Amino acid sequence: MSGSLWLKPGAARDALPTVPRRRATAPDPAGPPPAPDPMEELADRLDALAAAAVHPDEIAAILESDGMTDSHIRLTYGRADSFALAEDLYARTERRHAAPEPPRTAPWHTGLAGCLLRGVVFALPGLAYVLGAPLLAGGPGRYGLPPGTVPLFAGAVTGWVWNQVLSHRAYTWLGLGDRRAATRALRVGAPAGALVGAAVAVATAGPGEHPSALFGAGQAVYLGAATVLLVLGRERALLGALLPLAGAVPAFRHDLPGPLRTALLLGSLAATAVCAARALRPAPDEPPARARGRGGPPLAASVPYGLFGLGSGLLVLYAGADAVIALTLSMGPAEWLLHRFRGASLTRLSLLTTAYEFRRAVTGMLARCLGAYLGVLAALTLTAAALWPGAAALGPGRIGSLLLVGAVLWLGLLLQAFGGVSSAAAVCLLAAGAQTLVPAAGPVAAGAAAAALSVLTCVLLARPTTHRF
Template structure:
């Protein structure tokens, strides 16, 4: 029902009835005046109210318009021969065909986003990998542990800590932004990002062994970067982050040339300093929001656990595969938005639950297939360009695509609020992969199958797509 049409009887709007589109000739009034009456005054009134009456869903809407225009019951009895405004409205409603216009789709809904912005975010996720290219020779100062290169254990421990912490922090800040309180979001980031940096550095230090001091220092810088990057990404400062990461482009020659250690350290410190300063500047206007309640902290825990599970799955993929996966996060984000926008559009167009389920299932298959196709192309490209990359074999590609499917479906469930299920599946798959590395593809395949079923069951319901 249109709010502009539904008025209480007797309410004054200041509007008058639409102008008469045409005059009809008829007999003059008995007093000999010059006014010309229609053969049936009700025809003239019906013409005047045609648009309003056609869109009315109840005669009372027309009655309210008549009364708001000043038509009294006495005038209605003398002019139209009806008892009152309600009787006249019923006649007008009965003689006018219903013509309800279809609702126009929103010009820019919350799930409409541009591909360039998502590709930029994917690039930002992958660029820090160049920092590891610059820092790798600096870490090779002693023997590695568990068959891994030197410094790997403290770096991985610090990175996983950062992923868990910053995933939960980003959720809390995004929740504040969704509530329209940017100041509280900035305050949450101001308190959470430094704490996360300290936690990541502490874990990297605790996980370090003899001779791994360079890895500890690198891990501390890594923790500081993760906190600063989270601030800039949550606050929509992607271009500022890209500018801060520009010095890492100096790692490109390091693929083929042996750069001096001093140059490597300078490039790393320059990028880290630029990122940190830019993040601090983005937080400065926020002020303080102390004393506010806000969403319970427990709601952010599943997001951190999903970051832990997905991070552990990715760590086993290899350097070139990690680059492909991080670059694919841009197209993945865009396809997530496309799926959500398509679901919202189907709510307006389809009339049965069965049609909706079929449409959503088809959209899900297309979006997941599109993401896996992008990931496959990036995997082949990264394997060709990355020094020392493992050979592209069918089992390795299949395993990587299964991990990609787990990540995309998990992110999709997370965007619908079903993050606890996605986190549980990812953690179980990561645990199975850690306990039996040879069974990694089987664990990823089982996780992908479970997430497919969960997604189909949860997201085929129309109620899941109503914001």
């Protein structure tokens, strides 16, 4: 009996009772519509963005910014992750761009005149050193430097670091549309930075360097006030406050009385401080600081900007007095070229349809803008060397070294503008540290830093997502 349970293959199927088959019928028009395809819905929703993308990574960035996790993508769309889903959307969407937008005026389409004005404003304070040189310490210098150099350098570097951090925090508030919060940050940070810079200058002064310490304290006050005016867009007011320093022009060839030198220095410093104080006056309807209702940008996000200021500032100081004038004057054209590069990259992003074309266009723009800046810097260097009293002789080696420092500064500023400030700060600090330990290695350190920043810039800026997001 038990053997009857063993059936030949297919016998079990044959032994089952037959069930009549139901003929397939067309869906009832009155019934519920078929469920929509989620992939089609997503493609329709992202059609314009996907059509303008030049690489699937741009679409992946959009998906991730929408909060789509890999588990959600696998469950809803049947793709492994955001990159696989982005590649599918990129493949099924035809490349096209929207109609060209009208020319924009801000923030990446600034005028050349405004940038040149800022370059002059950056360079005019250098005349203060011409006026103050006979008033500073006349004793022996330390560490092989001229007399009074240590407190001046210490106070200047402290001010650069502090005010770079302060500027980033204030600009972040301005980017958020909160000018009152930016003003409040400057109202607290600028006086504090002036006190810290002055304290460092006084603390590092040696015997016989008290005049340099006083000059360094005034320098700290100026740096804080100038930061306020530049961040709030008061370049013209700062230019007017610096005009008394033009009295240093005769000092290039003739000796000026000590009281006149002091009066010109104090007059310019007082005018700058007054202009900054007026710019920071609270508006009649400004709420108190405790009424902001939200915290400011995190301090950790601003620290790399201060470190970049430290590294780049040391490299500039090591370049020499005439080189400092040329580099500071060149910051105006440098800023304009940064704006030009940013605007041109956005234009190419809206016109080109492949990642290869975009990389090629960005690399070419980068080379042209850097070459233009170095050409301007070379011309300014020759002019400054001809006018600056006691300037060192310019040979091909020194000009080449200065151009390498200029390349480091411009590429570092470009990386900073695109969110790569940490990399720029690390490279500049390493180069400045190497030159501090081995002064003769300055050109080698600057060349290595310029090469490293060139590679980092090309890698970062060749990605379309860097420019779009």
